[in-house]
Amino acid sequence: MMTLADIAALAEVSESTASRALRDNPVVNKETRLKVQQIAQQYQFNVNPTARSLRTQKSYTIAVIILFDAKSQQAISDPFLLEILGVIADELTHKGYDMLLSTSKTKDKDWKTYYIDAKRADGLIIIGQGEHDQRIEQLSHSKVPFVVWGASSGHDSFTVVGSQNRSGAEAAVSHLIAQGCTHIAFLGDYRHNEIEQRYLGYQDALQKAGLALNADYELITDFTAQDGYLKTQQQLFPLLPELDGIFAASDAIALGAMKALQEHGVQVPQQLAVAGFDDIAMSAYCSPALTTVKQDTINGGKLLVSKLLQQMDGEQAESELLPVRLLTRQSSARG
Amino acid sequence: MMTLADIAALAEVSESTASRALRDNPVVNKETRLKVQQIAQQYQFNVNPTARSLRTQKSYTIAVIILFDAKSQQAISDPFLLEILGVIADELTHKGYDMLLSTSKTKDKDWKTYYIDAKRADGLIIIGQGEHDQRIEQLSHSKVPFVVWGASSGHDSFTVVGSQNRSGAEAAVSHLIAQGCTHIAFLGDYRHNEIEQRYLGYQDALQKAGLALNADYELITDFTAQDGYLKTQQQLFPLLPELDGIFAASDAIALGAMKALQEHGVQVPQQLAVAGFDDIAMSAYCSPALTTVKQDTINGGKLLVSKLLQQMDGEQAESELLPVRLLTRQSSARG
DNA sequence: AATCTTTTTGCAAACGATTGCAAAAGTTGT
DNA sequence: ACAACTTTTGCAATCGTTTGCAAAAAGATT
Secondary structure (H helix, E strand, O other): OOOHHHHHHOOOHHHHHHHHHOOOOOOOOHHHHHEEEEEEEEOOOOOOOOHHHHHHHOOOEEEEEEOOOOEHHHHHHHOHHHHHHHHHHHHHHHOOEEEEEEEOOOOOOOOOHHHHHHHOEEEEEOOOOOOOOOOHHHOOOOOOEEEOOOOOOOOOOEEEEEOOOOHHHHHHHHHHOOOOOOEEEOOOOOEEEHHHHHHHHHHHHHHHHOOOHHHEEEEEEEHHHHHHHHHHHHHHHHOOOOOEEEEEHHHHHHHHHHHHHHHHHOOOOOOOEOOOOOOOOHHHHHHOOEEEEEEOHHHHHHHHHHHHHHOOOOOOOOEEEEOOOOOHHHEEEOO | OOOOHHHHHHHOOOOHHHHHHHOOOOOOOOOHHHHHHHHHHHOOOOHHHHHHHHOOOOOOOOEEEEOOOOOOOOOOOOHHHHHHHHHHHHHHHOOOOOOEEEEEEEOOOOHHHHHHHOOOOEEEEEEOOOOHHHHHHHHHOOOOEEEEEEEOOOOOOOOOOEEEEHHHHHHHHHHHHHHOOOOEEEEOOOHHHHHHHHHHHHHHHHHHOOOOOOOOHHEOOOOOOOHHHHHHHHHHHHOOOOOOOOEEOOHHHHHHHHHHHHHHOOOOOOOEEEEEEEEOOHHHOOOOOOOEEOOHHHHHHHHHHHHHHHHHHHOOOOOOEEOOEEEOOHOOOOO
């Protein structure tokens, strides 16, 4: 392995000069710079990031923390997660950062101590705030640069990037209403921040249409197809003659619900229309294809990264909610 | 931030002693050791991993590289991926390692140089070997500790952990045959290592049952539901009166195919039975529920990690293929 | 009490970069 | 030819640990 000293020797300059030359510091003579760079290239030299890290106190690494729900041990919508993770990874690589991934199952190290103080990472991206999280709140009182994917309360003390869950949900439910639904159930766990927004959007739509809210129609449901299936059987079947629409807080839930309905002989969408949220890969290919709301994962990932880097540069970064898109498919096509 | 020097001072010992004490080196007096440890605890001291790294030339970090298919830019079976990633993350954390994640879109840095030589990581886990990969082959000629998730050729020059794709596929197809199917199509891209094994298993089953192989029944299909849908429409519909079974190399493909069939008025499983591979979350909740083969993600992840650590300890680690489980559901239930 | 072991400790040299500061070299002006 | 700058270089300290080796302390042996 070559070290900076070797390169310096080869170029017949001091280590200091070599170091500066490599980083293209204009204080060193242009010719010298080029010579050093050329030699470094030729010998395939790369600075040792550990040594650099130690000296500069920066790691050029970002930690991405995926929060799992304490109870269900499940992250929000798996497929969505992998997508945004991919985007973040690409984006970070592109900016010259490495990505440390941690899937936090609650009981966990103290992020600030472990990542920032220990210089394992220069900043944090936290995905899925779930229910109001103590630790995130705490972080915001420190100087740690971090961004969160989730729901904005409108006056957060930290930077949030997320989807316009509320208006997205409203659009979906309004669409159901436009299709003639008048008794629409909500499936999802509104104790979860993002889902709460979707729940509010659901209410917005009902209210705008002058439809009554009905507590019987609001089912707390985990993120899984399984729970969507079960809750539908247990709590929606009794309401069936009247119930004519379901808005599920995630596609997984929606698919579970549809399964239950189909087994029970309910015609979707004729007797009952269904809409979900996420547009997971399967949604277009189940029967009937699922009407859903698609999040802008690509811009989401990009924004998370750029806002984090902004913070690391000492700038302020505002929260931002991205527009979503309603995709109407067969599951809501009544007449 | 506390440094080792501070702790040493507080404990009234030298840094050397403090360092040894913290790592519980028996060469230092037990009392001294405890005293130092106690003080470190009290002041919440943690050794600086960067400094330690620089000195010891180890990073206590493992790089996980996810390979994407050059063409489709898609990784094998997304849901599966996220699962195994989670297991690996947990396992590594548990062993005191951090996890660097990289999603490699082909044109990429040289893994050895970037991760190992630069001391960013002590070992590599590569997920999804795809088509025969030049870079993996190359790695095996170096001293780099690494393991691969994928298909074993039986005489690999490196450590592979994977599923018994071949026998799993055979089981699935044999099941279809047992259900009375005699004309079974294969959907998947057998240029991909793992899929090739599934393809061979498909052939095994046909041969054992004395059924003829038929090139018309073998469709090269991407990993997506979309492609399953398209290929089915384009290439299977013409064969329909006779065709009575489909074995898809992934659940996503299977679901796409089922969608096409249903739209075309084909009854699944009565007219045509379907089986997939992966048991993605949706498979149990689509209609009809999909018969599929479930991989042992948990043990897969654990094995990857333990075999890698084994290698890092200088031991040899053998390749290993894990048993899979056939889950029979409605999509193949022909009476 | 002197010598020989065995435990414990600490000194000092790494590990491989970056950077403040001063010195050396090169320019310009007079 | 000398002073006064400006540009370019290199010395040496620093980042926070770990570890080989020798010295100091403690214990055992005669």
